[in-house]
Amino acid sequence: MAAEVNALRETLASGASRIFNVAAITHKLETDAGGEADQYLFGHRGLNDSVFIKRPKDAAAPVRTGTSGTAEILENGQLRTITFDMTARVEKGDIATFLYIPFDIEAIAGGGNSLDLSVARGRTEALYNLTGFRWEDEGRAIARDRRLIELIEELPSLDPFLLRDRLETDGIKAPEAYFEISDSEFQEIKKYILNKFEPITTRVVDPASPKAAEITEQFIMKLWEGKDLDYLAPITQVFRINPEQAGEIYYSWKGVTYYEFQYKRGQRTLLGFADWLHTKGAVPSHYVKSEIRQELEEKVRQVTTAFARHLKNSSEILRIYNQAYEDLFVRGGDARPFIEFLKDSSTLFWDIAASISAMNHGVAVWRQHTAKSRDGKLAADDLTKLLSLLDRVIV
Known part of the structure; x- marks a missing residue:
């Protein structure tokens, strides 16, 4: 698992839809404007230093079906047919959500600790050890942060449109800075x-x-x-x-x-x-x-x-x-x-x-x-x- 997580760390700057780099946006807000509490995505400070990463679970990787499929790819100006093994469909539960906490907020890709949020056992304790966030605590801010994490987990990817739409539909107000999509693009979609x-x-x-x-x-x-x-x-x-x-x-x-x-x-x-x-x-x-x-x-x-x-x-x-x-x-x-x-x-x-x-x-x-x-x-x-x-x- 470590190799795969490391591979995703190497691509944090790519802006891929599998990555929601909360830490980078938080750091930019702090640098640009000093940062007020309501400017941040989460109420809990430790969660604002996190990166959410989506990837297929190793244990739930699609199983070979024994059949083959084909696709046409352009090669030297002509279409070439490629044959490949077909796999079972990816379903809800086959995609893991990782929470990655960098050691240094100014060098996010330089290493850190990670937690697979899809693994229920020991998750609450691990989340506290990584971020200081107590899942079981009471209060409106805690409940909102819990719901934010749940919504992120419930999405199949971390596309800005899906994130913004899911939070709006759920009635959660969040700073626009965390969604790298313009209003015009959102409205077009x-x-x-x-x-x-x-x-x-x-x-x-x-x-x-x-x-x-x-x-x-x-x-x-x-x-x-x-x-x-x-x-x-x-x-x-x-x-x-x-x-x-x-x-x-x-x-x-x-x-x-x-x-x-x-x-x-x-x-x-x-x-x-x-x-x-x-x-x-x-x-x-x-x-x-x-x-x-x-x-x-x-x-x-x-x-x-x-x-x-x-x-x-x-x-x-x-x-x-x-x-x-x-x-x-x-x-x-x-x-x-x-x-x-x-x-x-x-x-x-x-x-x-x-x-x-x-x-x-x-x-x-x-x-x-x-x-x-x-x-x-x-x-x-x-x-x-x-x-x-x-x-x-x-x-």
Whole structure:
């Protein structure tokens, strides 16, 4: 476990969606403005010096199914088909949340202590030993901090949009400085998701009603919040949703739609990384002996296979979603595929989050290490280090 956590420490500066660097933002607030208590995310000072990290659990790594999948990757201007082992879906509970406390707040990546929050045994004592936070204490501030930690754990990734939206939906006010997303970007994503929600209202709103527009808007916002389940009961019944699971299902649908937006927006960058792996970019910038070149080529194949699996998984989940959505809301056909999508939406949400987070983490690390290189090429030693790191983070 230590090796994997160390690999993530090396990439704290990448801004990847698996990392929520509370400590860095807190330190910046203290440096820039001296810092008032209400400027910080947590009420407890020790928690504001933390970094939250998401990654698949080792013990819950996807099990090989014995089947194969394929993906098409651009190579030398042409599409090349790659075959790779398929794995079981990533589900809620397969992703661990680590709390990392650096030894030195001014050198966050220089080392520290970490705690796997998903391991219940001894967690309360370990959290106190690391941060001084007493989980069992009473008080409004303590309760708020506990809920913040729980919400972070309940998310499949630490994307700024998901963090901000989840806290707002839960009624928790938090300083905007901790969410590295502009309001305009947040509203753009929100608009995309709300537009996806709108067709569902035709199942419960009479278009001939003089208040149809008002009711439609209200219904969409209730669906966005996913909390007033009594109000949403008609649509819950229409789509045969278990009322006890309705809140999670509506939030998961929103989450899958968010990752659809992110996938579309970042597709060119993902393909740029794939192109680097399959063209002359992922080769040493200078001559090396044949055995070293062969070792590097094997590392490239390993990284490519992992990346291709996540790319294929993401596109397949979105294919399932959009085919079911269009069959019902665009073509007015069979509702059963969309009902099946909703039933499986929680797993699909965590699964696509794991794949897109893995790819984005890899891309962020790749950009960080090749930013100053010519044509993305690195010296053999630097390329070896980068490929080894990519092999550890694209999981």
